[in-house]
């Protein structure tokens with residue numbers, strides 16, 4: 001069967017945009033990536049990603065200069081049939097989303113499309129609060145293009161569910177695709193974009209309205225974050241009972257209604273999305289007149305986990321003047337992203353208690369230096385552990401599971417594990433956060 005290939009623009013070349021652009025090129029589409037950062041654009045054109053994602057460099061190297069091109073010039077959109085907006089939607093101080101970047105991007109897309117031309121579908125890929133596409137982004141496109149959306153220019157919403165650290169495989173092997181649009185033409189065009197992926201991976205396809213698609217994304221993330229907070233709460237209780245929370249999770253996960261995934265208890269959820277999206281949903285719910293008590297509690301439990309990790313360490317080590325190794329800085333393994341990493345409150349807590357911090361992460365030391373320029377960064381876990389009075393495991397990198405004689409270099413071999421990754425062994429004082 002012939003699969004139709006299209007000319008697609010992707011605005012924003014961060015974690016989502018770069019993955020999207022490289023994967024669309026791999027699916028056979030002609031892709032133009034647009035970013036305001038010249039460094040990001042130059043790297044893409046040289047065949048390199050600006051972010052660390054397994055498999056991404058290989059895809060970019062294969063397609064750059066051929067089916068994948070990058071530019072800072074929004075005018076490239078004129079030659080495309082579909083434009084995806086993969087721009088940041090960060091939190092404001094009060095937790096609500098700041099839509100100004102994506103609003104500016106939507107306006108620029110409108111300007112690039114002004115003056116007539118071919119039919120064009122603009123697809124919101126970013127996570128935006130229900131009503132934002134209609135209330136903010138469509139007016140911005142209209143202001144830029146000088147014409148009403150709904151005739152030549154139409155708008156869809158296609159939330160993204162990829163995880164950092166497995167972005168490429170998540171994108172190319174999705175469980176579901178949510179195609180949000182408010183008319184048949186837009187649904188059809190969005191369907192055409194994903195036709196090669198549907199052929200290849202056979203995901204469930206959910207046809208939704210734009211507002212439903214916006215809402216599905218928040219509901220998905222709020223559910224997952226709350227699921228982790230629930231297993232963390234249960235895990236804290238298990239610890240008090242002297243019971244291993246992982247054995248309990250294995251048992252309850254066998255119930256299909258609960259499911260075995262996202263039941264790893266520990267130091268909590270971080271990253272660029274769960275904290276931001278749960279906060280944005282709470283703020284939007286409040287603004288709409290609803291008190292989101294369960295979501296508030298999910299955040300409260302999450303905020304408490306790093307403190308519990310530190311308290312466990314304090315049971316074994318006097319932290320004033322102690323040298324403490326922090327193993328793992330990324331918010332999860334497989335990424336160099338440290339946004340809202342649990343390592344941040346952990347390091348802050350250690351500094352408040354007068355400890356000297358020596359941190360190690362296989363890929364994320366550079367971004368963490370911006371948060372904590374004054375702490376020591378080791379080149380290896382062995383170097384971080386050498387002479388340490390205690391160690392905290394904050395990210396579940398596989399290499400920490402293989403640590404063995406490295407612990408012998410510690411001044412006092414105390415390991416508090418926030419991710420269930422280190423194997424307990426003789427000679428090591430080992431405690432898990434929830435086991």
Ligand SMILES: NC(=O)C1=CN([C@@H]2O[C@H](COP(=O)(O)OP(=O)(O)OC[C@H]3O[C@@H](n4cnc5c(N)ncnc54)[C@H](O)[C@@H]3O)[C@@H](O)[C@H]2O)C=CC1
Pocket residue numbers: 011012013014015016017034035036037040086087088089101104105125126127128160161162163164272273
């Ligand atoms: N990171 C993730 O795993 C996921 C993120 N999302 C959502 O996708 C959206 C994008 O997130 P990320 O990719 O993480 O963002 P990011 O921060 O990694 O990348 C954003 C990119 O946009 C560029 N940019 C900023 N302003 C621009 C402009 N006016 N024009 C062109 N480029 C511009 C930046 O230079 C940067 O390269 C957010 O709404 C996020 O919530 C959704 C699912 C997964």
Ligand SMILES: O=C(O)[C@H]1O[C@H](OP(=O)(O)OP(=O)(O)OC[C@H]2O[C@@H](n3ccc(=O)[nH]c3=O)[C@H](O)[C@@H]2O)[C@H](O)[C@@H](O)[C@@H]1O
Pocket residue numbers: 127160161162163164165221224228261262263264265266267268269270271272273274331332
């Ligand atoms: O909207 C987004 O940006 C994305 O947010 C999450 O993806 P991500 O944040 O990349 O990573 P996850 O694997 O979900 O992990 C998030 C946090 O939860 C923690 N976690 C995860 C699973 C678990 O069982 N326990 C647990 O503590 C991780 O350590 C990490 O800090 C969602 O899983 C994606 O579906 C979504 O697209």
